[in-house]
Amino acid sequence: MIQKQYYGLGTAITLSVNEPATTADLDAGNELIKHYEDILTVNRPVSEVMSINHAAGHKAIQVSDITYQLIKRAVEVSQWQLGFNTAIGPLVKLWKIGFDGANLPADEDIKKRLQLIDPTDIKLDDDSHSVFLTKAGMEIDLGAIAKGYIADAIKDLWVSRGVQSGIVDLGGNILLVGDSTRPNGLWRIGIQNPLQQRHVALGVLTTPAKSVVTSGIYERYLVINGHNYHHMFDSKTGYPIQNDLESVTIVSDLSIDGDIWTTEAFYQDIDKGMPLIEKQPGLDAIFVTRDFKVAITSGIKDSFVLTDSDYHII
Structure with missing residues (x-):
């Protein structure tokens, strides 16, 4: 397998292909990542998304088809009100967890931000591909x-270039392309142990070409006075979600669905x-709790093997 490492999207990225694909296919994938990051990031002063944010409360901003369609999908999902919220930006910027200046904000500042994170205040115009945030701030x-969307785009690019087998690893988002080189064509993917360094697994999933996305509280967090504040926020409280989970892994066809x-x-x-x-049709999950329990949905229960004796399946 031909493999190269890059840096982007705030993380280490590993792209891998099997011959006859070449390093040119890897580099093409990385160029696509850079292009998408340029237009979608909110961690730089300038991008298409930041143009929308800068104009909040003032005017609608016309954006490219890529940016518009992703925002439209994000708004649609946000309105399910199941936890995902693309309007969460003011809270993320207030806490800054995972970035310089991470802090525990004052409760009154959090309450002010809660007035600015209603996804129904995002207005979309399909005809002009414009986005308007109705409230300043x-x-x-x-x-x-975004990572899932980008991973899917890399797969589409590779398929168009004739890549038959490969792995897109965007750090938490793994997307498998085609068959593996093993006799049965299946892939073996380690599921991250939340308490160990990256690539130390608590178990192994054997799977055909799928997306395997893991989100957890173990990579971006802030510790103050012995209390751990992670980066996944509750839109109702303005504070990190409180439950017993360390991580959730979703196995799906599309990486955006995993996200x-x-x-x-x-x-x-x-x-x-x-x-x-x-x-949900075509979705499976692995839940890992803080007290070393692992719960697995029915579709992949027979495909997952626990390899860390500290954990047990419930």
Whole structure:
């Protein structure tokens, strides 16, 4: 397997292809990442999404088809009110968890931001591909959906270039392309142990070409006075979601669906999250709790093997 590492989207990226694909296919994938990051990021002063945010409360901003369609999808999902919220930007910027200046904000500042994170205040115009944030101070944040969207775009690019087999690894988002080189064509993917460094697994999933997306509280967090504040926020309280989960992994066909449903499932916790995922066609999940329990939906229960004796399946 030909493999190259890059940096983008705030993380280490690994792209891999099997011959006859070449490093040119890897580099083409990375160029696509850079282009998408340029227009979608909210971590730089200038991007298409930041143009929308800067104009909040003042005017609608016309954007490219790529940006518009992703925002439209993010707004649609936000309006399900299951936990995902693309209008969460003001809270993310207030807490700054995972970035310089991370802090525990004053409760009154959090309450002010709660007035600015209603996704129904995002107005879309399909004819002009324009986006209007109706209140000054609002900010769209596509961080919970952009990686999946980009991973799917890389796969489409590779398929168009004739790549038959490969792995897109965007750090938390793994997208498998084609068959593996193993005799049965299946892939073996390690599921991250939340308490260990990256690429140390608690179990292994054997799967055909799928998207495997993991979201957890173990990579971006802030510790103050012994209390751990992670980066996944509750839109009702303005504080990090409070439950017993360390991570949720979603197995799906599209990586964008993995992004969406890891957020929804994490917010819903195991009790509501397991039946919610079981109801979604083509989705499966692995829930990992803080007290070393692992819950697996029915579609992949026989495909997952626990490899860390500290954990047990419930």
